[in-house]
Amino acid sequence: MGQEGGGTSGRGWCVAGRLAQADEKTAPSEAHLGALRLWLQLGMADSAQAQKLVYLVTGGCGFLGEHVVRMLLQQEPRLRELRIFDLHLGPWLEELKTGPVQVTAIQGDVTQAHEVAAAVAGAHVVIHTAGLVDVFGRASPETIHEVNVQGTQNVIEACVQAGTQFLVYTSSMEVVGPNIKGHPFYRGNEDTPYEAIHRHPYPCSKALAERLVLEANGRKLEEARAEGNVAWMHVLVARELEQRAALMGGQVYFCYDKSPYKSYEDFNMEFLGPCGLRLVGTRPLLPYWLLVFLAALNALLQWLLRPLLLYAPLLNPYTLAVANTTFTVSTNKAQRHFGYEPLFSWEDSRTRTIRWVQAMEGSVQ
Numbered sequence: 254m255g256q257e258g259g260g261t262s263g264r265g266w267c268v269a270g271r272l273a274q275a276d277e278k279t280a281p282s283e284a285h286l287g288a289l290r291l292w293l294q295l296g297m298a299d300s301a302q303a304q305k306l307v308y309l310v311t312g313g314c315g316f317l318g319e320h321v322v323r324m325l326l327q328q329e330p331r332l333r334e335l336r337i338f339d340l341h342l343g344p345w346l347e348e349l350k351t352g353p354v355q356v357t358a359i360q361g362d363v364t365q366a367h368e369v370a371a372a373v374a375g376a377h378v379v380i381h382t383a384g385l386v387d388v389f390g391r392a393s394p395e396t397i398h399e400v401n402v403q404g405t406q407n408v409i410e411a412c413v414q415a416g417t418q419f420l421v422y423t424s425s426m427e428v429v430g431p432n433i434k435g436h437p438f439y440r441g442n443e444d445t446p447y448e449a450i451h452r453h454p455y456p457c458s459k460a461l462a463e464r465l466v467l468e469a470n471g472r473k474l475e476e477a478r479a480e481g482n483v484a485w486m487h488v489l490v491a492r493e494l495e496q497r498a499a500l501m502g503g504q505v506y507f508c509y510d511k512s513p514y515k516s517y518e519d520f521n522m523e524f525l526g527p528c529g530l531r532l533v534g535t536r537p538l539l540p541y542w543l544l545v546f547l548a549a550l551n552a553l554l555q556w557l558l559r560p561l562l563l564y565a566p567l568l569n570p571y572t573l574a575v576a577n578t579t580f581t582v583s584t585n586k587a588q589r590h591f592g593y594e595p596l597f598s599w600e601d602s603r604t605r606t607i608r609w610v611q612a613m614e615g616s617v618q
Contacts, residue, residue: 305333308491309376311363311408312383313337314346317423320484321380326354328488338363338372339383363404366411373411378419378491381408384462386425387455388572389565390555394454401458402465409469421491422466427456431578433570440514440583443507453571481605482510485596486587493591506587510595512602517576524606541577548573 308325312318314337322337326349334355337346342358349356361368363383373379385392385400405422412420430438432450441447451457486508494501513520518532539547551566558564587593597605 306331306377307334307336307375308332309336309338309372309379311338311369311372311379311381314339314341314343315382317483318382319343319345320481321382321487322349324484324488326352326356328485329492336372336376338369363407364399366407369404369407370411370414373408373415373417375415376417378421379408379412379417380421380423380487380491381405382423382487384423384425384459385455388427388453388569388575389567390569391563391565397454397458398461401455402461405462405465409465413469419491419494420466421487422463423487424463425456425459426580427453427575428459428463431574431580433574435574435578437579438581439579440581442582442584443586481597481602482595483508486593489591489593497591500590506590506593507582507584509582509584509587510597510599510602512599514581523603524610527607528610544568544573545570 310318310322313322325335332354336357336359338359338361340362342360346358359372361372363369385397387397429449430447432448433452438447451460548568548570552569555564
């Protein structure tokens, strides 16, 4: 496979915007979108609020969300209350409630506007990580759109109505690519041109959600008043918004680290090899044309069988394009603009991940 995995990409990026105060006239900015991204809505918080902040993390019990929650508790000294909003609350939340920060667990659904509005009310910063990730077809296109697009719209509306001026939105690398034509993206940066063409429901939904956030940039407030290194960038960006609004407003930032440039297979073997997994040979077992045929056949079978049963194969035209397209980044923009440096080195990240895989393997057995 030709995919170049890892590299300096932490599989994410950020885009900064600004919510206007009621008497401002600020036009929405336009920016090229893509990758796993964070969209930031910036505003001016008064000094009293800045000292004792209330954060809300949607999807706070998900894989990334849990890392963001724990990182906030470790790295944000101004935190007074941390609200964790998720459809399914994890039992690990109880251990967080014994510390100095008030931790509030809220069970709710981002597709329900009234539940989102209640959770957002009074929050100074919202980090929106909730979303439905599905590239195999387990969920219907309608469900993916409802969670990722309508859910994001509900969060934006709640922020506008409540006067919450800081919003960090987590997207996906699939928004920028790889596209269906298999065009490579070789060590590009935030300004590298790339033709983003989406047909799969998941990247389509994330692209639409990002557009909603950009269109909300500069929107006037209503009278009522709106994983490791990736998690670290969420926290650092949210922390730096107020002081660097002029510089960060309207900017795009990749989340990156110093992991090596390797194919998906070789990159994954960095973690799976120490756990006893070995690749069979050094060349693909099947020719590419046959993989294309099988992926198309799977897509046809999925469409034919959908009314009767769930058929969600790992191989489909979209996952084949992702695995077979070179897609890496090389940039230091986040470091130059707000001092981002990976909190975890490649060696530390690799060791921690191997331990996690081994622990998961042991729990299954």
